[in-house]
Amino acid sequence: MASLGIDLGGTFARAAVVDEQGKILAADKVALEERTPGAVVESIAQAALNALKAAGTGAVRSCGVGAAGQILGDSGVLAVAPNLGWRDVPLGALLAHRLGHDVRLVNDLRAAAWGEFRAGAGRGSQDMYTVFVGSGVGSAVIANGRIVQGGGGVAGELGHTKVVPDGRGCGCGERGCLEAYTGGHNIIAQTRELLASGRSPWLHELSAGNPDMVTPVTLEQAAEKGDAAASELYEKIGLYLALAVANQVTLLNPARLILGGGVLMHCPGLRRRVVEGVQRFASRTSREGLLITEAELGDDSGIIGAALLA
């Protein structure tokens, strides 16, 4: 029997009816007008009912929700959801009450990794490591065919491993985190600092001197033009990211390494640095048999994974 998968973002809720092989049978998307828990639950329910109707079924086996934020284990509680401005919202219980169904709430990265594992780039493996670099940096570990949640439910926080003791401040309140250097927001912040310093002629050229025009792609392009200061910054960012990923490959010895997220997708030069860095820095034995690949399911991975996890 099919399952219901829900992907809760900051501006939309998507719902899909997904079969046991991870194929989407029908889907719907509803904009989040208001962001109170009650209104969001109502939007999700609307998307879910529309998807069920489109699939021509009233009954599903189970329901899984992937949401951006910190979810402690199987509590069903969204402890911190920056996109929605929520703290400690029992979204699982609220939705279960509204839908009349048990609901499993998981972190959106884990849902996406599970979708790739079961129905995408990870098919056929038992041990997979997924790294996402978007505005932040996250990862999901699958070992022995199961997601590693950790004792407190917060495993996978690659972005908050430390690369420079007492280094740049991070959004998490700590210092020297990988994300403080290699997350999209922080790549932009460092690029703006470089632009303001006047040391990078190409950055100035590409952004017309306007800090609001700067994206990670701007830095990549300036580095590719041979701009010395931009290259130096980009090499540092690439090295930190590559070393961190390579060290997890050494430690976890995954059969598949999946690279995803907007920054890695739009910055092929950064992606190349990570792939080359893994080849260079991961231990020889851990690299044997390792397949490095891109996510296959695109935006659908989260909704498929949420349905299959439920």
Added chain:
Amino acid sequence: MASLGIDLGGTFARAAVVDEQGKILAADKVALEERTPGAVVESIAQAALNALKAAGTGAVRSCGVGAAGQILGDSGVLAVAPNLGWRDVPLGALLAHRLGHDVRLVNDLRAAAWGEFRAGAGRGSQDMYTVFVGSGVGSAVIANGRIVQGGGGVAGELGHTKVVPDGRGCGCGERGCLEAYTGGHNIIAQTRELLASGRSPWLHELSAGNPDMVTPVTLEQAAEKGDAAASELYEKIGLYLALAVANQVTLLNPARLILGGGVLMHCPGLRRRVVEGVQRFASRTSREGLLITEAELGDDSGIIGAALLA
């Protein structure tokens, strides 16, 4: 029914009959006279038969062997065993033939971690990370109540994560590995280099100028005397080790962190640096609920773990 556990070292084979709770009912130890696979199998069989006799039983449920070296997954093949000078020895099959029993062959660190997990410092948890610092540096990951082996069976190689790109040469043939700085052999090598440089009066004093007298404890003592050069080296070693362990705590979010191995056991100052470094560098959420503790079972952890894994 009890199981048979075997701990194969470089100079002795130990065998024990272990009950389902991890209690040793009887044990025996046989010196390895010769190191050919045939002779070692005979020594193990002798120890096993003696232990069975002492336990007053002829029958066991299963047999597990923990051996120092690289074992690829559940192959039963000891791919590399430096202590014994072996390569690609099918020890599992040889022993199974000799003992008339299925035999499960696992890496000694994993066996020890499993012993602690089931019958020692990890009891009651599902997610445990064990770090061993002896002559080398190794680790074992238990997640969702199972050992993480990795796709190629070589997960856990903390010692070969890279801390300095293109840094000190490591015994593995690569450069800049954690073990090249923080493994016992390499702590001694760096301390001898410092002694030879003449920059450390306390090292000279404590070792009577004799490089053969140097151990990791010598460096710890010189650092504690306030010797500047020795302190600088020891702080660097402590920082590399602490950062690497802290980052795995952030990533894996274990409920228990177990610190073991001869160097951590005999160098309380290094152990303190690791514990403090984990408190300082691991992400706040991963530290919540984390218990950092020492191995409880001492030398018996490997033999108990091998029996319980079988």
